[in-house]
Structures are given as C-alpha cells and as structure tokens.
Amino acid sequence: MPDGAGRRRRFVRGLMLPGQLISLFVLVVPLLVALALSFTTWSPTRGSLFDASFEGLFNYEELLFYDTRFVEAVVRTLVLAVVCLSLEFVIGLGMAVLFMREFRGKSLIFSTLLTPMMVLPVVVGYTFWMLFQSNGPINQMLELLLGDGAGLEWFRSASLATATVIITEVWHWTPLFFLILLSGLNSVPENPIRAAVILGASPRQVFWRIILPMLLPVIVVAFVIRSMEIIKLFDEVFMLTRGGPGSSTETISLYIYKLAFNDFQLAYGAAAAFLVLLGTLFLVDLLLTPIRKQLLEGRN
Amino acid sequence: MPVRPITWPLVVVLIFLLVVTLFPIFWIAMTAIKPPTDWNAVPAVWIPAEPTLINFRTLFDPDAIRDYGVGGVSESATAAVIGSIIASVSATLLSVMIGLLAAIGLSRYSASGRFTPLLILSGRMFPPAAIAVPFVIIFSAVGLIDTYLGLIAIYVAITLPFSTWMLKSFVDEIPREVEEAAMVDGKSRFMAHVTVTLPLIRGGLFATTLFIFILNWSEFLFALVLSYTNIETIPVRLAKYVTATAGTLYGVQAALAFLAMSPLVIAGFLIQKHLARGMTFGAVKR
Numbered sequence: 356m357p358d359g360a361g362r363r364r365r366f367v368r369g370l371m372l373p374g375q376l377i378s379l380f381v382l383v384v385p386l387l388v389a390l391a392l393s394f395t396t397w398s399p400t401r402g403s404l405f406d407a408s409f410e411g412l413f414n415y416e417e418l419l420f421y422d423t424r425f426v427e428a429v430v431r432t433l434v435l436a437v438v439c440l441s442l443e444f445v446i447g448l449g450m451a452v453l454f455m456r457e458f459r460g461k462s463l464i465f466s467t468l469l470t471p472m473m474v475l476p477v478v479v480g481y482t483f484w485m486l487f488q489s490n491g492p493i494n495q496m497l498e499l500l501l502g503d504g505a506g507l508e509w510f511r512s513a514s515l516a517t518a519t520v521i522i523t524e525v526w527h528w529t530p531l532f533f534l535i536l537l538s539g540l541n542s543v544p545e546n547p548i549r550a551a552v553i554l555g556a557s558p559r560q561v562f563w564r565i566i567l568p569m570l571l572p573v574i575v576v577a578f579v580i581r582s583m584e585i586i587k588l589f590d591e592v593f594m595l596t597r598g599g600p601g602s603s604t605e606t607i608s609l610y611i612y613k614l615a616f617n618d619f620q621l622a623y624g625a626a627a628a629f630l631v632l633l634g635t636l637f638l639v640d641l642l643l644t645p646i647r648k649q650l651l652e653g654r655n
Numbered sequence: 656m657p658v659r660p661i662t663w664p665l666v667v668v669l670i671f672l673l674v675v676t677l678f679p680i681f682w683i684a685m686t687a688i689k690p691p692t693d694w695n696a697v698p699a700v701w702i703p704a705e706p707t708l709i710n711f712r713t714l715f716d717p718d719a720i721r722d723y724g725v726g727g728v729s730e731s732a733t734a735a736v737i738g739s740i741i742a743s744v745s746a747t748l749l750s751v752m753i754g755l756l757a758a759i760g761l762s763r764y765s766a767s768g769r770f771t772p773l774l775i776l777s778g779r780m781f782p783p784a785a786i787a788v789p790f791v792i793i794f795s796a797v798g799l800i801d802t803y804l805g806l807i808a809i810y811v812a813i814t815l816p817f818s819t820w821m822l823k824s825f826v827d828e829i830p831r832e833v834e835e836a837a838m839v840d841g842k843s844r845f846m847a848h849v850t851v852t853l854p855l856i857r858g859g860l861f862a863t864t865l866f867i868f869i870l871n872w873s874e875f876l877f878a879l880v881l882s883y884t885n886i887e888t889i890p891v892r893l894a895k896y897v898t899a900t901a902g903t904l905y906g907v908q909a910a911l912a913f914l915a916m917s918p919l920v921i922a923g924f925l926i927q928k929h930l931a932r933g934m935t936f937g938a939v940k941r
Contacts, residue, residue, distance in 0.1 A: 363764075366844050370760035373753040374815055381812035385789035386781070392789065450672065458661040464669065466927055468676055473923030473930075475873040477890040478912045481897065482679045485686065485905065490697045492682060526679065534931045538939050576938045587782040590875045594894065608784040608876075615788045616880055628785025635782075 393626035398619050407622070414626035424602055425627060428610040429634070435517075435606065436585045439524045440578060446525070447532025451540050452562075454533075472530045480594025483523040487595075513603030516596045520604055523591050528584075532577055539573035540566070579642050586635050607631050683916070686909035687711070691723040694905040710910035720907070732911055735892035739915075741803055742878070742888060743871035746810030750871075751864050753811065754818025759848055761819070762826040763834070783813070783876040791880055801883045809877050814867045817933055821866065824937030825859030826852065862929040865922040872919060889915045 393414055397407035418425045454465065471479070486493050487509040494506030509515045543566055551561050589608035592598065598605035598613070605613075611631070615624035661669075686694070688706040712719040714732040790809065791800065799805030829852060837847040853860070875890040882891060889911065896908045923930065931939045 363844070367760050367764040370756040370764070374757040374819065377753060377808070377812050378815065381808050382781075382786065385786060385793055388793060389785070389789035392792070453661075453665060453668065456659050456661045456665065458666070458669075464673065466924055468672060469923065469927055469930065470680065470920060471676060472934075473869060473919045474680070474916045475875075475890060475919060477873070477875045477893055478683070478916050479679075481893060481908065481912055482683050484897070485909070486679060486682060490695070490699055492678075492699050492701065495699055526675070530676075531931075531934060535935065535939050538931050573939060576935050580935055587784075589782075589784060590890070593875075594897065608782045611782065611784040611788075612876070612880075615784070615791075621788050621792065625785070625788045628782065628788060631782055631785060 389625040390629060392622045393629055395622045397622045399621065400619055414623050415630065417623070418627055418630060424605070425607075425610060427602070428605050428607045429631075431605065432586060432588065432607045435520065435524070435588065436582055438521055439528070439585060440581055442521070442525045443529045443532045443581065444574070444578070446529045448536050450529070450533040451536035454537055455540055469530045469534060471527050472534075474527070476527070476590035477594055479523060479527050480591035483519060483526070483591075484595050487519050510596060511600060513600060516600060516604045519595055520592055523595060524585070524588070527591065528581065531581065535573060535577045536570065539570045543569050575642060579639055582638060582642065583635065586631065586638075680916075683909050683912050686905055687913040689906050689909075691720065691906060710906040711914070713907050714910055714914070732889070732892050735887045735889045736914070738803075738882075738886050739872060739888040739890075742806050742810060742886070743868055745803075746807045746814065746871045747864060747868045749807065750811045750814045750818045750867050751822070751860070754815055754822050754863070754867075755860070757815075757819045758822035758826050759852065762823045763831065786813075787876060787880045790877070794881065800881055801885045803886055806878060806881055806886060809881070810871045810874060813874075813877075814870050816936060817870060818863055818867050820936035821863045821929070821933045822856070822859065824932055824940060825856045825863070827937075829855045859929070862926040863933070865926045866929065866933040869919050869922055872915075 392407070394409055394411060395407035396410050396413065450468065454461070458464075474482075485491060488494070489506060489508055493509075497505045497507065507515055509519050547565055547569075548561055551565055556564070587608055588606045589612065592604060592606055592609055593612075596604045598609045602610075607627070611624050611627050614620045614627065685700075685702055687710055688708065689700060689703040690705055690707045690709065693700040693703050709720060709723070717731055786809075790805075794800040794805050799808070833855070834847045834851050837851045838844060842850065873890070874888075875894070878886075878888040878891045879894065882888070893908065893911050893915065896904060896911065926933075
C-alpha cells in the first residue's frame, strides 16, 4: 500500500518536526554563528558584527598557548570533576549498599536523603555561602569541637575556597549517585549471587566479583551524565566564590561567562566554548568506551 | 540481592547522613524566620527565639522591614516570582508537548535514523555559558533579548532532550499491540495515540512534566544574561540580592531561597521514583 506508507511517513515527519525545528533554530544556528564568530576577534565594543574580519585560528592559538587563566580553568575543572565524582561515587555506593538492608522508616529516610538534588543550584550555592561565613554555623561548630580560633576564613584562601566548592558539589549531587546505584543494585538478579554463595564465595567476593561487574553499565551512565554536568559547573560557584579569591576557583564556564559578559570578548569566549565542547565530546567518548560493546550488543 | 537487617553502627551512619543532608535546608528555613537582629549575630543564632514572617513580607513589600531600622531592600521580588512562573510553566508545557511527539516518533517509528536523537541531545552537551554567547548576539539582532518569548524558546530547547528521552522510556514500556488493535478498529494513527497511548502513560507524563518544571525553575545562566529590565526570574533576583547588599540581608535572601526551593522539593517527592530516569535520559529505570 504505497499510499499508506506515504501517509505514515508524513505522520512521523509531523511528530518529529517541532523538536527538530526548535533544536535547529535555538541550538544549531546559534552554535554555527558562534563557530563563525570564533574565527574573528569581534567584540560589541568594536562596532557591527559585519565589521568582523576573519582571523583564522588566532583565538584558539591564544587560548591554548598564551592564556594561562584558561588553561588553569580547564585543569581546575577536570580536577574538580575527578575529586567530586570519586567522592560522590564512593559515598553514593556506600549509601546504596546500606539501603540493601531492611530497617524501619526506610522509604521516608530514602526520600529525605534525595532532597539535595531537588534544590536549585543557585540556592545551594547561596546556602553554603551562608554556612561558610566567618561567623557562620560551620565555623561555630569547628570552634566548639576544636576550641576558640579554630574557625577558618573559607573564602580568603584558594585551597579553602576550593574545599567549599567540593563540599557543596558533593552535598548536592551524591544523592544522584545513590539513586542511580540503588536502582542498579535492585535490578541485580539474585540467582548468580545464590549460586556463588552456595559455591562458598564470601560476601566480599560476591560484591567485587559479581555485583560490581553487573553494575558497571549503570556506573558508567552515572559518570558520563555527572561529568557532562560538572564541566558545565557554574551556578554554585557563581554564588559561592565568584571564582575567587583571585581566579583560584574559576571553572571553565565561569571564565567563559566573565570573558563574554564582563569583558565583552564574545568571539574569544566563543572560541573557548568550542574548545570545551571538543574536550567534552572526547571525554564522553572515552568514558563510554568500556561499555560501548555491551550497549551495542544489548541493542542488537 | 538478599536483604539483611541493619546493625547499630550502620544506624549511626544513617543518622549522620540525615543530619548532613538536612542541615543546610534547616539553616535556610531558620534564617528565613529570623528577625533582623538575629541575621548577622555573633555567635550565629541557630533557632530564633522570636520567629517572624517579616522576611517573607519584605520580599513583596520592601517597606515592611523599615520598622526594624534596616534599609537596603529596594525592590520587591514580585516581578521575579511572576517571571519565574511565566517562563517555567510555559516552557515546561511546550517542552513536554514537543517531547511527547518526538518520543512517540522515536519509540514507535524509530524516526529519522541517528541524526535527530543527536540533534535533540546536543542541547545537553554544550556548556550553557557557551551557547549563551551566540544567543545574546542573535537575540539582540532579532529583538528577542529581554523577552519571555526568547527565554522560553531557550528553556524548551535545553529541556527537550530530557522530556523526549524520559517520555520515550515510558512509551517503550507500553506494548505496541494495544495501539495496533485500536487502529484495526478503525481509529486513525493520530487518534490511536491520543486515546490509547496517552492514557497509558499518564503517570509518566505527570512525572516528566514535574521533572521538566524542576529543570526550568532552576535555570540561572540564561536568565542572567538575557534579562535586563523587562524580565526577571527568582534565581537572578537571589543573585542580585547577594551582589547588591554584600550579604547583609540574610533573612530576606533566605526567605526567597526558601520560596524558590519549596515547590521543587514537593515536586521531587512526588516523582522521586522517576528522578533517576529523568536525569539519565531514561537509561536507568526503576
């Protein structure tokens, strides 16, 4: 029935069209504009967009070889990603394993432990900014535990300010790891575990040799999603430290924001953005490598 | 996995986790009901002796705080609250509607090969700070800057990956046969989806809508760079309070932060079963 097939095709096209149009006009077109712009040195302070002249890879060269602030922001973001994701994963896994046990009020406690991930990033940043004030509750607790003068000037030193960012991120997003890993644990089949126990495996062996390998795809998904998000880290740091003191807690997103919206170096900022996108794609690809085979096999 | 009972050391761990999780939220709530004398007290006041709602009133009536001898609140937050509601609600409804169409296309007709899924996903790959650059240029050129229409368009585009993939995971769970049966009975393709598919994924649709609302309500960067005088959202207002007053208005800021987070915490509780699914584009189900 050629007519039916044509109608079906038109129907499917109609389903997809709105999504395609909005993605095209609100994402792809602006991205192409940004890409074109990144080969110029245009800034709104230098007149109309049409005055922009092609400068080749000038911005990219500048960023990679001469802009230490950019390179530092990239390295800092990656270090933050590694530290935060490791902590979130370990704590989240511990919480998930804890929730494989039975106790009273379990579902209510489960819901409560998920609350942080529902709070707006801006509010999280603002809240922790309050908590870490020199006369805030965290210093008060430190002085109570360690004696007078134990309070710290959290936002005055680079390492302490970095610590506030890490603590904030870990508080905010460990629940996501917890949630994802618990879903994973709940879907691990019981039979291989029973078999292993009958064959004399210790609980530790069961965990490392059977449960963890089965969790691997879920773990990778969690890491991919979270690393994509942490590369975009902006709101919390903006509220907490504004990248300070100096530029010691500046993430890539914060640096691009400052370039484009404080210094009006839009073309330069666009070039930085494209470098970040390339890096993100590379990183996601790298992270997906261990499970690509599994994913492809699962699909066919 | 076999289930075992909990032991005492683990109960202590659990209590510790609960305290750490709840403390920041407790602090926001307590600060929101502190009278101005307690805002910046040394040592910090944990639970105000005389709780008050003055901070919440001051948000909408800046003069309310004057009796306490505190100046500095210049603008009401009413516009920001209205702005957040307009932008998030309309963007959420649009995103879910467009996402639903795409989800049916992807799930039932494996539409458009590989390109469209990637196209829609691209909204998640890019750092918002990066997309924001061309937006400001293009939107200035076409007059969309500082308008709800512009902001809503962006919100729809960046939440579309979540609504599409989350809804697809719900549609995937419905057997095709029920729709095919309806079509055999003489319903058109479109009506079969409306009368059969839609009621079956009602719960999923509700969860997706709340999830997308959480994302839109939380959005900060685009609202920050695209709003000047006509539009404002709650996160932008909160950031402005912090900048403008160097943190002297703790109570009023905390009241706004509390207002901003409450609807999301409630929404999150209602859909917590599906949060993992949303965050991972449907890759993790429960």
